[in-house]
Amino acid sequence: MTAAYGQQRALVRRFKAEEYLAVRLLLPTRLHPAVIAAAAFMHETDRRIDTGTSDARRKALEEWGTAALKALDGAPATCATLSALGDAAMRHPQLKQRVEAFLQGARHEVDYAGFGTEDELQSYVDGYSLPAFMLLACLLEQENRAEAAAFESRCRDLIEAMQRVDFLDDLAEDAAQGHVGLPGEELRRHGLSVEGLRAPTEAVRAGLEQLVREQAELAHERLTASRPLVNLVPRHTRPFITAMVQVQELRLRAVRRKGGSLADGGARPALPALLRVLARQYRAARRTR
Incomplete structure (x- = not known):
C-alpha cells in the first residue's frame, strides 16, 4: 500500500503542484494519504472520461465506476489509484458515500457540451462539481x-x-x-x-x-x-x-x-x-x- 500511495503523491504533485504543496504544508500529516488518494482518483476519473465519443466516454465511466466500487467493497484493485482509494475509504468510511455520489454525478461531465442557460450551469454544479468537491471536503468535516x-x-x-x-x-x-x-x-x-x-x-x-x-x-x-x-x-x-x-x-x-x-x-x-x-x-x- 505504501507503493500505491507513493504513486498517487507523484501523480498529484505533477498535475496539481500548488494544491499538493498546500496539502503538505497546511493539513495534519494523518490526512495527507486520504486527501492525496481522493485527488488522484478525481484526476484519473477525469482523464478516462475526457476524450472520445459520448458513447466511448459513457462506457469508460461505467467500467471505471464498477472497478472503483468493487475496490471500495474490499475486492482486489485493478490499479494503484484504486488501491489507495480503497485503503483511504477503509480508514475514513465517509469517503465511500462521496465516491458513489461523485461517480453518479460524473455523467454530467460525460455529457457536458456547454450550457444553454443559467439553470443548466446550476445543475452541473449540483450534479458534478459539488460531489467532486465533497470527496475532499468530507475528510475535513466536523x-x-x-x-x-x-x-x-x-x-x-x-x-x-x-x-x-x-x-x-x-x-x-x-x-x-x-x-x-x-x-x-x-x-x-x-x-x-x-x-x-x-x-x-x-x-x-x-x-x-x-x-x-x-x-x-x-x-x-x-x-x-x-x-x-x-x-x-x-x-x-x-x-x-x-x-x-x-x-x-x-x-x-x-x-x-x-x-x-x-x-x-x-x-x-x-x-x-x-x-x-x-x-x-x-x-x-x-x-x-
Missing part, C-alpha cells in the same frame, strides 16, 4: 452532525465560486474546443458566440468585458457566502480552508483585471501574492499543532 447541512451549503457556495472562476479563466482554451462554461443565453445577450471567441476581435473583447464583470460578480457573491465554512471545520484544518478561499479571491481579481482579454488566454494571480497566502496559513497551521 464530527458534529448538527452542522452537516450548513457545512455542505457553504461547500456548495465555495465550489460554485471556484467553478465560475475556472470557466472564466479557461474561456479561450474551452472556446478552441467548441464550447465554453458561460451560458449561451448570456453570450447572446452580449452579442457574443463561441465562434467569435475562437477568433476574438476588439468588438468581441469589448462585449466580453461586461460579461466578465457580471460573471465575476456572481462568483464574488458565492465566495463571500462561503467564508463561514472556515468556522465549520476542525481547528487544525482551518488554515487549509482559509488558504483555499483566499487563493480563489486572488484568482477572481486576476480574471477581473484581464476582463475581455480572457478571450486571448487565462489569468494567473501574482506568485508573490500566492506565496504570502501560503506563508500566513503555514504559520497559522503550525500554531494549531
